[in-house]
Amino acid sequence: MVVGAGIAGCTIAGELVRAGITVGLVDHHDEPALETSGHQTALAHPQIGKKITKLQRFTQLANQIANHQWQNSQITQAAFEPRRDLNQEQLSDLAERCKEIGYDHETIQLIFKEEAKAKTNIDANGIWYKTAAVYSLPKICHQEIKGLLPEQLHWGQTIQKIQYHQNEWQIFSQDGELISTSKALILANGMGVQELLNTIAINLPLRPVRGQLSTFHIQAESPLVPFLPKAVLRGDGYCMPAKKLKDGSWSWEVGSSYDEDHAEKNVWQESDHDNAIKGLTLIGCEHSLINDLEPHSAYVGVRSASKDRLPLIGPVPQHPGLYLACAYGSRGVLWSALAAPLIRAYVEAFFAGADRLRAGFLGAASAALSAEVTASVNPARFLAGALGARTSNSKPIFPVS
DSSP states (O other): OEEOOSHHHHHHHHHHHHTTOOOOEEOSSSSSOOSGGGOSOEEEOOOOOSSOOHHHHHHHHHHHHHHHHSGGGEEEEEEEEEOTTOOHHHHHHHHHHHHHHTOOTTTEEEEOHHHHHHHHSOOSOEEEEEEEEEEOHHHHHHHHTTTSOGGGEETTOOEEEEEEETTEEEEEETTSOEEEEESOEEEOOTTHHHHHHHTTTOOOOOEEEEEEEEEEEEOTTOTTGGGOOSSOEEESEEEOOOEEOTTSOEEEEEEOOOEETOOOOSOOHHHHHHHHHHHHHHHTOOGGGGGGSEEEEEEEEEEEEOTTSOOEEEEOTTSTTEEEEEOOTTOHHHHHHHHHHHHHHHHHHHHHTOSSBOTTOSTTOOHHHHHHHHHHHOTHHHHHHHHGGGGTTOOOOOBOO
């Protein structure tokens, strides 16, 4: 049984169905992707920085999986990161770093401003993420659960508590009625994971992170018009290509805020202002032109995050068959791409009575990288303290090398 029909839960349910495992999916809405995963323009891309980091390796792998798995849910491909501070020599150094990390020319390209101007309308040196993509999260969710039968979909069910009884997990409604039982239970309902774990006396340190995307209207005669992008841009925030409207004016989506410890879903004017500044910075225009960006509409989502900003994906120690898939933060697409096969591997091992995962279970990954991902996102890093003495000797399950 999977709890939560956002991108986290739907991708796991789809992966388990493809593995031949009988799956139930439960959500308090009447269809998938009606909360944070209602996001229609979610950007995903690999990372590059001054050093080769764990996050770079993970996003590189996740981006490969997402591109392969959800290509038909992509709204647009590629993204440009303006790097006006980089000269030709520094760009050459960055190219060497890309080569060292393992990015080929079909993944990331370093381009000069002449080429960038032609590709994006941005007159700046920078990084062209060829395998970046903007995804429709609702489309991914619907695609992933199409293999489930109607009787496997439990819509309109709000879960009040969970409990383990006679080697099975039980989930109960607000009225105290038993909704379903299962050998394995995956909690993938964002901040709701915290509430359900509380019903079995586990305190999980999740924090809400509010994100707001702003859509601006720009008049046809605005001095901003010649600088509006014709490709996705990323940097401090990101923006979509500007769209010309029938009357000659423009619409431009810019985001996203990262408001830690806030769960309000109403639109904030200050977030519109901050997003406008981000947009002007991305296209290289003076902030004094902010009044030319007229807020038109906004999308607000609340994500869950952990203290170290890495997700929690894997088993709950000392609770057989209980798994978490949450705290994805602002990387829902990428962590979903990694979490679905990871949870599948755990569940398959659980049903087989195995104490280890098979090596290299993450597609396109080595056994060593699979092990590193598993260890880094395992919930045991936070839950050992929360469970006290019961888990003092517990060890997370890692893949064999």
